[in-house]
Amino acid sequence: MTELLVAKGLAKAFGPTNALVDASMSVRAGELVAVMGPSGSGKSTLLHCLAGILKPDAGSVTYRDAELSAMPDSERSALRRNDFGFVFQFGQLVPELTFLENVALPLRLGGMRRAEAERSAKVWMDLLEVGDIASKRPGEASGGQGQRVAVARALATEPKVLFADEPTGALDSLNGERVLRLLFDAARQTGAAVVLVTHEPRVAAYADREVVVRDGRTQDVELVA
Amino acid sequence: MTDALRRWFGDLSLGVRLAAAGGRGSAVRLAWITIGIGLGVAALLTAASAGSVLDSHEQRTRARIIGAAPDADRPVPGVSPLYSSAVFTEFAGRRFGGEMLFADGATPPKVPGVEVLPKPGEIVLSPALRDLLASPEGTLLLPRFPQRVTGILGDEGLSGPWELHFYVGVERAELPGTSPAYSVGVPPERLYFDPLLSSLVVIASVVLLIPVVVFVAGTARLSASARDRRLAALRLIGADAGQVRRIVAGESLAGALVGLVAGVVFFVVGRDLVDSVSLFGMSIYGKDIRPSPALALLVFLVVPVIAVGTALVALRRTLIEPLGVSRGARRAPRRLWWRLLPILAGVALLAGQHRGMASQPQTALVVIGVVLVLVGLPMVLPWLLERCVRRSRGGPLSWQLAMRRMGAHGGASWRIVGGFAALLAGGIAVQALLLTSDSIHRDESWTPTADRDLAWTTTADSESARRLAERLRTMPGVRRAVSYDVVHAQQPPHLNGPVELIVAPCPALRELTPIQNCAEGDVFSFPEPNGEIADLPPGTEFVLSTAPEGRLSWRQPERVRPIARPAFHAPWSGAGLLITPAAVGQGVPQLQHLVAVRLGEDDPLALEAIRNEIGLTRPLSFSARATPVSDSERTYTAIRRLVTVGSVAALAVAAGGLLVVAFEHVRHRRRQFAVLSATGVPYSTLAWSVLWQNAVPVVLGTGAALACGLGLATLVLNTTPTPQRYDWEAIGLTGAAAVLAVLLATVMTLPQLRRAMRSEGLRTE
Amino acid sequence: MSIGHALLGLLENGPRHGYDLKRAYDERFGHDRPLHYGQVYSTLSRLLRNGLVQVDGTEAGGGPERKRYAITEAGVTDIDGWLGTPEKPEPYLQNTLYAKVVLALMSGRSAQGVLDSQRAEHLRMMRALTRRKADGDLTDQLVCDHALFHLEADLRWLELTAARLDELRVVST
């Protein structure tokens, strides 16, 4: 399998806090990687560096042999728009827009016409079993429904890599697992790789591989065993 | 190419959609933005109309002046002559006037606003005067208007809807010495502005515009943190910098355009209201408020540019950090030095124009200096506030909540308060300028402090003067009344001060001043107020008339006895002679018949009764009261009123802005308030915290504005050689208004706070 | 729970009398179930037989309680192997894992390594179960979920222990 996304020796500090000290990991096409570790260990920071949202202080992130930090902002944005997808714990939907408009948003940013974008958004919403609340707004639905919509939005552009940061953190285990199953199945279908930050071993158990972050350092546990 | 264009429009329309979308919350936000920008636009349009207001005011007052045009007395075929004389009267502290008219023929020239000229015993009134006479407080005035009302003045003959004005018909005999007029109106002229006045106008308009601009910028950025989050979410899913900018541009453009429309509506509606309400004695026709087309165009261009521009500038941080979704990074503390630059530059400019250093103060530089200081104030204020907020430790929980919240999201309210402070500072400076120029326009040295109770009036002949004096003597509020005549005479050339010739029989002379022995044929001489005796050798000749029929003169007789100055005479006049009628002889052509009145204690009712007794066409003059006369004075009054109205309007706009911010704040923090109240924080604590949050910036801002305004006034007035005066009353009033605005904003947000605290606040993304 | 490995681990810090060994064991691992002398001596004699310990000296008076035992090279190797091999993930492992961690700490070995390899083992098991769950019917799913929740609890315990290793090091050495 080809290495899609490779991070080597990442370091990132926020003022006096060293969020990442020496983190390396790779993501292969179509695989599902779980990132685990204690709170504050730097998981989210690692994810943001991988996705090109944060610029690491040291180290490199390459996507398909292109160095992310060397790209101009517009190119990185285009990458986020076309090749990456994001699902976070909350706060990622635009509260002013309906669910349908939210899902169609990345497509429209990519230049798709409104009607077309909303048609294909509807397909994804149906797939995630939230087609019936398409015209509601984020304030008007449950957390689980909102999360499914977020997944639909992340998948709508058929990304190559899907980044998820504690996507089920606020949901009960049954609902959490439902959302995850839908996410993983859809990712399998489109061949997207998934990088999943989670605290829950049961969630991590869905992954093919696990990366543990401790105090800003990664350990590829597979190698230790 | 077309594809790129389409995507451009796509982004812009997405922005518009974002501005409009989103249920009640964003509808409320959009409404506030609309109101905010709308108020700003309306204020700007009003300011752009100042010229037209002054102009039409001036034009109409000039158009009704009778017989003053250079060729007005040249007969015009088919037009019969019109005789007129201006009259003034005073009622309840208001001075107003009209014309006595006598039309000699059937085709007199047209007087603007008058349908049919009043015949003797008739009168035409302005609507405001008619209403005043019909109202209860007008009953006192009624006896002065016994004439039959035959018409109501039309708009074209009045300076404004609230002007008291009249045309009263009289007999030809009541208009002695007037010449016939064949035309009415004086050709329009440019308004006269003296230098201080014109710099005043410029500074005043800048002062009024700054808060409006700041306000537009502030409202355009309402709920910036919510928007930052939204945009960060967009960035996260791959909107690039250009796209986000276009989306933001679309979003704020939508607000600005809706605001423009609302502003025009406000303006038009407000203009119609102007006719029916009278603020501060302002009397303006709504139809006179016409923005100059160029300025209006400028407003329409500048407002969207400001709105979009500030939104884009505010975007910098979000663009760098698309992570705003997950966490708000801490801002770097504000830096002081570059914020201080405009103020320092302004102060340097003004100090350089100090009258000791520059030979001639340059108005342009002074104005630039003032603008720099006023622009600098809102820039320094956030720094000051931030310092204070950071310093604050301890205090009750509500205080702490307010401080921390301000530390985290102070932005919007600080910006509004900045505008507020600039307005206050400018207002204080303008007030000081107004007061200072006030003393230029009213010659204070001319107003003596004594003899406030001495008044006089004129009558047609000696006999009626004598009778009037008799009647007045019996009235309450009158201590003494004397009638006498004054002779108009050419002064002998060798005198440097005027010498007045007063003619009255002995009993009347005794009323004027103590005289032991008085017989017909006697002549007495009194000195100037400072005691100097005029150099009048016997035989000095006073020329009484140079009429072609024959020169008439009067020679001073041999025997002239010195006496004390008459206590009844106008204090500013010079030395004079008291002459018994026998000493004058017959045939003195030009006698002025006077009745002097010494009033009792200050009694407005008695005063009005006296005026009524004297009648409409004869004014009661006071020696100790100045009345506005000069052209410049009239403009000045109009400007001063406009400035007052303008600063009140701008203050209202600023208060509205504060309210908007407070509302938006509660709306936006709904969730936090709900959470806090759910954890048991009592309502009163939260309410207090909202009050603190509104009050602290305003109090700090007002303090800074006071210091800045007084400093500014001192600096500006230093550029002119006039003693400085500060309008402490107005300053106190504006301060009180600021406090009131805070309280109002807080009180009005409380219901919303209550609603937020009911758990519904917990249920939002 | 292997008493033999525990005694070996305790001996690694230095030779001890049998009586001492029992006391040391009870202190650290035997809170609810102290060892009987019989268990100690039978285990020690098994270790002697396998050459993992040797008698270091005998004090006057004879009797088993007077012997001093010491660990051999072979014993150290055995301990290494034991600590390095993750336990088969199954419920109620905490006694063994705890002993392993404490002994690793006492002997200066990497306790983190012990925990890491164990959690990898647990996750491997969980992944297998998750896969089975995905393919199986409802009964299968419920059974798997039961096991998964138990394993998850253990894993959480492992994580918690890993986070508190420094405290544990102070207590156990």
Ligand SMILES: Nc1ncnc2c1ncn2[C@@H]1O[C@H](COP(=O)(O)OP(=O)(O)OP(=O)(O)O)[C@@H](O)[C@H]1O
């Ligand atoms: N923007 C920031 N400013 C300051 N410190 C930050 C910032 N982002 C992260 N940190 C710090 O970096 C460290 C790692 O943060 P990160 O969010 O990556 O942890 P995490 O592993 O995702 O934790 P959690 O499981 O609780 O989400 C933390 O100590 C955090 O406080």
Ligand SMILES: [Mg+2]
């Ligand atoms: Mg995190």
